[in-house]
Amino acid sequence: MQLYCFAGINPALVVEGVIPINTMLAIQMNICMVILLSSIAVHAYFKLDRKEQVNRLFLALIFLTILILILEILSVLLNSSNYTNLIILHKLVDTLGFTLTPLVPICAVLYVHRRTDKYDKINVNKLLWLSVPFAINSIISLGSYNFNWIFSITSENIYVRGPMFIVSPMTSYFYYIVNLQVLYNAREKINREELFILSLLTVIPSVLSIFQLYYFVYLTIWNSVAIAVVINYVFIVHSQTKIDSLTGLGNRIAYDEYLAISSRQSNIVLAVVNIDLDDFKSINDVFGHHEGDKVLRVFARHLEEVFEGKGLSIRLGGDEFIVLINENRREIVEKYIENLRNNINTYNEVSNNPYHIKFSYGLAIFNNTYNNIHELIQHSDKLMYEEKNKRVEKISCEIGQLMGR
Known part of the structure; x- marks a missing residue:
């Protein structure tokens, strides 16, 4: 040369x-x-x-x-x-x-x-x-x-x-x-x-x-x-064309492409983690959309660091994320999620922000009870909202107890 x-x-x-x-x-x-x-x-x-x-x-x-x-x-x-x-x-x-x-x-x-x-x-x-x-x-x-x-x-x-x-x-x-x-x-x-x-x-x-x-x-x-x-x-x-311009994660084009490829596989090995940020709207309302965008970028970076080489991290829109992982062992995926939560908690402690980044998630593993991948994703999404609602109910109960005192 x-x-x-x-x-x-x-x-x-x-x-x-x-x-x-x-x-x-x-x-x-x-x-x-x-x-x-x-x-x-x-x-x-x-x-x-x-x-x-x-x-x-x-x-x-x-x-x-x-x-x-x-x-x-x-x-x-x-x-x-x-x-x-x-x-x-x-x-x-x-x-x-x-x-x-x-x-x-x-x-x-x-x-x-x-x-x-x-x-x-x-x-x-x-x-x-x-x-x-x-x-x-x-x-x-x-x-x-x-x-x-x-x-x-x-x-x-x-x-x-x-x-x-x-x-x-x-x-x-x-x-x-x-x-x-x-x-x-x-x-x-x-x-x-x-x-x-x-x-x-x-x-x-x-x-x-x-x-x-x-x-x-x-x-x-x-x-x-x-x-x-x-x-x-x-x-x-x-x-x-497959990258979300704000966070650098995959976008819906990458999401659809991944699902199309996975659906053609005869032996599907897939774990889906649906993630939604808690109280994100209040951050936007109180501190402005610029701060909200910062939160999305920070969360996306930690998401990518934890799942890089393990799964495809995607921002579906707003404060909704999804991770598609080539894995069928629940304990492994839960360990990844635990690492993500620990990293976010560490960031909250050292950032000195007047708010904390929190998230709810739903995890589903593909098996023979699902007819297709879309059912798997729907189930994961349902589990995520159930967890989110439980958090809201817990906070409401705590507020009620404080007011009762």
Whole structure:
């Protein structure tokens, strides 16, 4: 996965400044991909919420890929005996390219990590550890300008691989392996579709790089990276249609999609937890809708933290939530709910808000007494309202006893 000369055009094919037709086609493809990625970059810049770190990382991934593609185009065009007066520029382009190349897989690692675990901050020590191969590659790449370590440019302005050329691809492969490890660790937190889409950022360039390194032929590797980036952006845009804009949880589209998929299964394993916030209307009435929105976001975050990788958390509307879990053991699901209640109680204690966040829930596990999933959800919803009514009756009794005194 390198610039031109990273990409592997055989210098012997460049005779007296004549670039082969297949190489020219590759350049044209690179130009097309630059135009395509630039269009996507503009769309993503205005479409994605740049306050979110995961979106900033994806934008960085797009811009870095565009930059490398441009450098690759320049490297190919400058690799000609007709431009011996531009040897310095040629060396600068290749030096910059070899130096920046690992930044793309690094950015992919950080993006995948944040995409698969949005609440887990990357440890500073891990960042320092990840930066070591990049630092080594950068030193050797910059030194190649004078010492021809990774590459050299002949007096005829033709690129030749240097004795330490292997350092550059091995640095990229190091980050490919790290990325695959991140995906493997997150395999239970995300669905198979997302796992596959994210893996393309690593699988496509790593596989093509093997052919490029072995056969020394141009395989438009950076075009493949660009295609993987485009596919990921299509997936991001599609995913946004299934996300509640206020809380970041799934919305009714995600809810209907999940139920449709589950209903087609012959052996359904599903637990449903319907959740409704208590006294939410009074929070809105007394403290305003802005504070009410804050409560919804706080609750959604705790809901997602507890059920991430275990179930799909959805905001049905207002202060109504539902969690769909691939589980048929009641004690396991009740443990999750207990963790949620403990987390909310802890938040109430440290937040110093003049109100407390509380919730009622109904839990139902699918079995042969239900004809379909919709009956299961109706039963869960009924249990939730029964619990809510019991709470209201209990509070009313306590108030009555106090007034009786």
